[in-house]
Amino acid sequence: MGSAPPGVTGLLDGIAAVGRARSGGYRRFAWTTEDPTLRDWFDGQAAARGLEVVEDGNGNRLAVWGAWSGNAGEDALLVGSHLDSVPDGGAYDGPLGVASSFAAVDRLRADGFEPARPVVIGSFTDEEGARFGVACLGSRLASGATTPERALALRDDDGTTLADAMRAQGRDPRAVGPADWLAGVGRFVELHVEQGRGLVHDDAAVGVATAIWPHGRWRLDFCGEANHAGATPMGDRSDPMLTYAATALAARRLAGDARATFGRLAVAPNGTNAIPSRVTAWLDARASDERELERLVEGIVDSARAAAADDGTTVDASAESVTGAVTFDVPLRDRLAGLLDAPVLPTGAGHDAGILASVLPTAMLFVRNLTGVSHAPSEHADDADCEAGVDALAAVVRELAG
Ligand code: HGY
Ligand code: MN
Ligand code: MN
Ligand code: MN
Numbered sequence: 001m002g003s004a005p006p007g008v009t010g011l012l013d014g015i016a017a018v019g020r021a022r023s024g025g026y027r028r029f030a031w032t033t034e035d036p037t038l039r040d041w042f043d044g045q046a047a048a049r050g051l052e053v054v055e056d057g058n059g060n061r062l063a064v065w066g067a068w069s070g071n072a073g074e075d076a077l078l079v080g081s082h083l084d085s086v087p088d089g090g091a092y093d094g095p096l097g098v099a100s101s102f103a104a105v106d107r108l109r110a111d112g113f114e115p116a117r118p119v120v121i122g123s124f125t126d127e128e129g130a131r132f133g134v135a136c137l138g139s140r141l142a143s144g145a146t147t148p149e150r151a152l153a154l155r156d157d158d159g160t161t162l163a164d165a166m167r168a169q170g171r172d173p174r175a176v177g178p179a180d181w182l183a184g185v186g187r188f189v190e191l192h193v194e195q196g197r198g199l200v201h202d203d204a205a206v207g208v209a210t211a212i213w214p215h216g217r218w219r220l221d222f223c224g225e226a227n228h229a230g231a232t233p234m235g236d237r238s239d240p241m242l243t244y245a246a247t248a249l250a251a252r253r254l255a256g257d258a259r260a261t262f263g264r265l266a267v268a269p270n271g272t273n274a275i276p277s278r279v280t281a282w283l284d285a286r287a288s289d290e291r292e293l294e295r296l297v298e299g300i301v302d303s304a305r306a307a308a309a310d311d312g313t314t315v316d317a318s319a320e321s322v323t324g325a326v327t328f329d330v331p332l333r334d335r336l337a338g339l340l341d342a343p344v345l346p347t348g349a350g351h352d353a354g355i356l357a358s359v360l361p362t363a364m365l366f367v368r369n370l371t372g373v374s375h376a377p378s379e380h381a382d383d384a385d386c387e388a389g390v391d392a393l394a395a396v397v398r399e400l401a402g
Helices: 007-013 034-048 095-110 137-143 148-153 162-168 180-184 198-202 240-255 290-311 330-340 352-356 383-401
Strands: 052-055 061-065 076-082 119-124 185-193 206-212 215-223 259-268 278-286 314-323 344-347 362-367
Touching: 007 095, 007 383, 034 052, 034 061, 034 095, 034 119, 076 095, 076 352, 076 383, 095 119, 095 185, 095 383, 119 137, 137 148, 137 180, 137 352, 148 162, 180 185, 185 352, 185 383, 198 206, 198 344, 198 362, 206 330, 206 383, 215 240, 215 290, 240 259, 240 278, 240 290, 278 290, 290 314, 330 362, 330 383, 344 362, 352 362, 362 383
Parallel strands: 076 119, 076 185, 185 362, 206 344
Antiparallel strands: 052 061, 061 119, 206 362, 215 278, 215 314, 259 278
């Protein structure tokens, strides 16, 4: 590394080409060809700072500042986020938290700060669940929220299991499961780009998270009968696409202040001139409380069944992953909000911090996103706000690991 550390946006530039699409967005799915490149970048950043890197059996990678074995009672401060993306994702969702962690180490070292307890920079594997369908798989497995048996059997669109995808990159699926190292962590603070405009309204570069809405993913399989698009009269069809369409409209009607999204479809046989035999649609639903989420999903599934009865099709619904409401550790949140003189705000987005909040005191810092857009190429945080995020994270590390 040169004499002056590169700063957080300089760090992000180092992975700007990885998984870049023509749209300007990113495709960085877990256990694909982009993954080793991102891991190499992580290892390179750790090595440039003299930090040792360890990987757990789930593919979560940890760079350690100080002496740490991951044993109970070591009380390390965990920071970091994830490097994978949704399809056509933005540059900041995930990588900002990892890059800011390295930049915070640089800033603290330049100030002569020596941590009194280990500081661990984490890069969690498969936060988005873009390939195998379950979000936050790395943190779920590490914390025991998902069993290895269930995770290893998950399949991508080509039918490849997680177990085979891990084997293809030299990992042993038998090592997947609860991570001992979590016992050696006292607190986790994840910095993340905001996925909304709360901080724009608050006129603040950095905020502290209060809570994550309950949310989940459901799979709806609509089945009908394939037939010729020209030769089959409209009244003679059993068309699952129509049932799906009625369901998507019902979801919008039922959502109110909650959220219901169908962002992914698989259509068989997927021919322009064939009525489909099957439409699989994935529902992402979120609401401010668990009862409301349950009611929303029940309402959508009931609407799907009613539409199927009208259309002469069938529908099967199953939950793929559901995460309850998360309230971040209140004393930690208040301490950080006071330290940073920052506003507090809730979010509708899920995070590894939301999963780990059930096993250790956890907090999140959000960095202002001027577009408010996320999971899309126009996701944006200004350089000055990213630097303010590093300042905030450095102050938090000084406070919690000093
Ligand atoms: O989908 C989510 O809420 C998150 O960004 N993984
Ligand atoms: Mn995301
Ligand atoms: Mn994220
Ligand atoms: Mn024909």
